[in-house]
Amino acid sequence: MRGIALLALALFVAQPLIVEAAPPTPSPAHSPAPVRLMVRFADATARDRSLGRHAAISRGPVGKTGFEVIELAATSAATAAASLRGEPGVLNAEPDARVSMSFTPNDPFYATDPFSVLGAGEWGVRKAQVDRAWDVQRGSPSIVVATVDTGVDAGHPDLQGALVNAPRFVTSPDASCPSDATNRDDNGHGTHVAGIVGAAGNNGLGVAGVAFGVRVMPIKALDCMGAGFLSDIARSITYAADNGARIVNVSLGASDASDALQSAVTYALSRNVVVVAAAGNCGSESGTTRCPTLNAPDYPAAYAGVIAVGATDPNDQPATFSSAADYLSVSAPGVSIVSTFPTYRVQLNVEGLPQNDY
Structure with a gap:
């Protein structure tokens, strides 16, 4: 349990990601744009009947949740989902919403750093007294922590030996993103999260990960813009559960509950996988501008069994x-956090984040 408690602190990282339904694309009345739904059918007969009736295209199963992603022409995803739910043999249907980002060892940036506003290095690790915990227990390579994010810079010097192979579940990347079939981080957020969890410690370089010594499975579910679909997140969670991960870190949240996402979390929990999620970014600073309400619930953090982490x-x-939410499990440092970042130029650099040699 001590190791799991340390890993929960790894979410002190970064601002969670926020899920918003994709805005409808204006289109001529006679040619509605395709929408994506996640549907659970009672059987193959019902599935074939619905796909044929709506001229829908299957985009494959959502991991082992029982849901399937389909595309069909409709005026809105919500309307199409409601219509499908009324059909015989359709157990559930919901829009496939997009996910968008709203960010004493001898490691030199442990005590101070030239990057953050505070310049205080890994102040969060010191504040949470993780350094004292290291005297008792450190990360073990037998523990795999999956990060569901934007991928990783596999060549980063402070992540060498810490990474295991991980897939890419990005089914519809932005047209501006580089063409790539790997889990290479083209945004920056995923590498940052991976370093907070497992950057090498006491190696005379950069930072020390909270649970350094563990292995990190950096699944890429978000594109260069930090965007993706809920179905990709659900696929990532079930993949991690089936491929050796003991902990899954999900720094994102949806303001509306998703049965498909909950099914993925339930599947992981049933396999004794710990799921850690950001409690949400709907506090007093931003809760009335980018969230439905102040302190609106966030999912998967609000699901039973998930360790919900505040900042x-x-x-x-x-x-x-x-x-601030009643489902909050623990709070940990989450402001001006220093960690690894891609050693090449990525989207967050384009958006104004200075590039550095670490």
Whole structure:
């Protein structure tokens, strides 16, 4: 349990990701744009009947959740889902929403750093007294932590020996993203998260991961813009559960509950996998502008069995952006966190984040 508690702190990282339904694309009345749904059919007969009736295209199963992604022409995903739910043999149907981002060892950036606003290095590790825990227990290579994010810079010097092979579940990347079939991080967020979990410690380089010594499975479910579909997140969670992960870190949240996402979480929990998720970014700073309501619930954090993590500042106070919720499991440092970042130029550099040699 001590190891799991340390790994829960790995979410002190970064601002969670926020899920928003994709805005409808204007199109001529006679040619509605295709929408994506996640549907659970009672049997193959019902499936074939519905696909034929709507001239729908299957985009494959959503891991082992029992759901399937389909595309069909409709005026809106919500309308199409409601219509399908009324058909015989359709057990459930919901829009496939897009996910968008709203970010004492001898490692030199442990005590100070030239990157963050505070310049205080890994202040969060020191504040949470993780360094004292290292005297008792450190990460073990027998533990695999899956990060469901934007992938990883596999060549980063502070992640060498810490990574295991991981797939890419990005079914519809933005047209501006590089063409790539691997889990290479073209955004930056995923490498940052991977380093907070498992960057090599006491190696005289950069930072030390909270659970350094574990192995990280950096599944790429988001494209260069930090966007993807809920179905890709669900596929990632079930893949991790089936391929050796003991912990799954999901730094994202949806304001509306998703049966498909909950099914993926339930599947992972049934296989004794710990699921850690961000509690949400709907606190006083942003809760009335980018969230349905102040402190709106976030999923999967709000699901039973998930370790929901909130963020705190250097004064041990809740971060102004962090949601206050009754499902909160633990809070940990989440402001000005220093970690690994791709050694090449990525989308977050394009958007203004300075590029550095670490």
